[in-house]
Amino acid sequence: GENVEQHPSTLSVQEGDSAVIKCTYSDSASNYFPWYKQELGKGPQLIIDIRSNVGEKKDQRIAVTLNKTAKHFSLHITETQPEDSAVYFCAASSPGYSTLTFGKGTMLLVSP
Amino acid sequence: DTAVSQTPKYLVTQMGNDKSIKCEQNLGHDTMYWYKQDSKKFLKIMFSYNNKELIINETVPNRFSPKSPDKAHLNLHINSLELGDSAVYFCASSAMTGGEQYFGPGTRLTVT
Numbered sequence: 379g380e381n382v383e384q385h386p387s388t389l390s391v392q393e394g395d396s397a398v399i400k401c402t403y404s405d406s407a408s409n410y411f412p413w414y415k416q417e418l419g420k421g422p423q424l425i426i427d428i429r430s431n432v433g434e435k436k437d438q439r440i441a442v443t444l445n446k447t448a449k450h451f452s453l454h455i456t457e458t459q460p461e462d463s464a465v466y467f468c469a470a471s472s473p474g475y476s477t478l479t480f481g482k483g484t485m486l487l488v489s490p
Numbered sequence: 491d492t493a494v495s496q497t498p499k500y501l502v503t504q505m506g507n508d509k510s511i512k513c514e515q516n517l518g519h520d521t522m523y524w525y526k527q528d529s530k531k532f533l534k535i536m537f538s539y540n541n542k543e544l545i546i547n548e549t550v551p552n553r554f555s556p557k558s559p560d561k562a563h564l565n566l567h568i569n570s571l572e573l574g575d576s577a578v579y580f581c582a583s584s585a586m587t588g589g590e591q592y593f594g595p596g597t598r599l600t601v602t
Contacts, residue, residue, distance in 0.1 A: 422593045427590060
């Protein structure tokens with residue numbers, strides 16, 4: 379089955395800096411890669427996703443890049459704000475498996 | 491208008507008891523899931539139902555029994571609760587298997 383590795387497990391940045399979280403996946407057939415943000419006491423919320431037919435996608439301050447050859451994808455957050463502090467999960471979906479496989483999460487702390 | 495709702499939000503109970511968690515989605519999705527999130531924040535898939543039929547049943551003790559009375563509901567019943575069952579349980583739904591998932595707010599189960 380699919381295996382998703384996520385790094386780093388924790389990330390501390392100053393407000394205004396950029397943050398990058400990286401994930402690798404094992405199944406070359408995986409074709410859908412979402413990113414979720416989980417705030418304290420809440421369920422994960424989808425913030426951005428990318429499909430295997432594109433290499434990059436942006437939505438305001440967040441962007442995701444995908445390198446299918448290397449089987450890795452990354453989340454980029456620019457101009458971080460304290461409200462970006464949360465746990466972020468990457469995930470991958472492969473056609474042979476009926477759900478998403480999640481990474482172990484990255485706790486992002488943005489200090490004012 | 492909550493898309494995916496769960497009840498109860500908190501559940502404190504003693505070892506050996508039987509309890510249920512309910513989940514409802516009003517998104518018209520065909521697929522619903524149960525995840526367990528442990529203290530290290532790892533999201534582990536437990537079950538997945540598509541159109542009321544079980545399609546994923548990960549290695550979960552048979553004390554856990556999901557029930558889907560209709561496409562919009564997926565309940566989780568747990569028999570003979572153990573200390574190790576303490577965790578946050580999330581329900582999620584998606585329009586299709588392996589696609590974008592929407593999560594509920596979670597149920598924090600504490601077994602004493």
